[in-house]
Amino acid sequence: MTNITEKLELFEVFVRSKRGLDHKHVGSLHAEDHEQALEYARDCYTRRSEGVSIWVVKSADICSSQEDDADCFYDPNDDKPYRHATYYVLPDPVNNM
């Protein structure tokens, strides 16, 4: 017998815990379609009112950078310490800017 989850699609779930905050990834689940994924997500991830808004996105639709490639992917930024505020040494009386 085929496992039912193999016929269902995988969705990633994002929950906004409070108005004004970003949606944050909380996990994934299997569902037939977006509507069902949203209901499952509510049942599964917000049982204790963890959120005020949920996003569901098909996992297959997510394009992601590869951890293994992180070195060369981010390398151009490593030799630019001057992009950080702390790089600039200012006299004490004005150092809070």
Add this chain to the structure above:
Amino acid sequence: MTSQEENFMRKIEAEEKIEPKDWMPEAYRKNLIRQISQHAHSEVIGMQPEGNWITRAPSLRRKAVLLSKVQDEAGHGLYLYSACETLGISRSEMIEQLQSGAAKYSSIFNYPTLTWADVGAIGWLVDGAAIVNQVSLQRTSYGPYSRGMIRICKEESFHQRQGYEAILALAKGSPEQKAMAQDALNRFYWPALMMFGPHDSESAHSQKSMEWKIKRETNDDLRQKFVDQTVKQIEVLGLDHPDKNIKWNEERGHYDSSDLNWDEFWSVINGNGHCNRQRIEHHVAAHDEGEWVRDALSAYNEKKRAKKAQNAA
């Protein structure tokens, strides 16, 4: 008041954020589009006065720093255009409004950058004033705008510090360099104060914006904060304060200062600053020159789509 309006006002009063899919009064949406797009345009047009000095920066280090800063401004423009798009206006509509003059940008960018010291003065004073405003806007009532401001504020501190460091080097340098720093301070101090906008009593959008918590502090209060924090910074540079009337007021707990030249303010806003025409002409030219890139992009996408369809068939 309809129940929708009541619900909206209840959220505003409870310090809850309004999110893109929430119902909101049409005037709230319009007001936000005006303010956020103006803010985005300012980031983008703001690249011009500083970009003017990238090839002439006095050292490789200063050049790399300035490049990074100008690159950040483009990024900030992008954050803000994206936040504004959540209100149902397209990027091309916003750009059209900027180029036709229907939308404004901060009038500070209509002042020319005559010397290298101006680049330091902009980072220190112009970004400094922007930070005062943007820190306050982190608490704005519209969620995407608020989150954009939080992201921008994190990056902005570097801008002000690199500017101050650059002008400090001049202020502690030769007499000519010090004179150049003083001249830049004298020219940019007043326009920086004007960045906070007209007096509260003259500000067309202020009252409603405060009521809806789009703006959290008034123009004059924010301006006062900037005046207060800048006094010490000028002193450390060893430069003369451009405002001869600056004086600590014990009773108010703030510095008293001269009133601004409001005729100049309105004149620059209405298109008669040194660089108004040049800034927009340059934006139009850059946009037109980028046409082939956008065309190539859509041609390539079209080609990819056709190939995919062919493979599927």
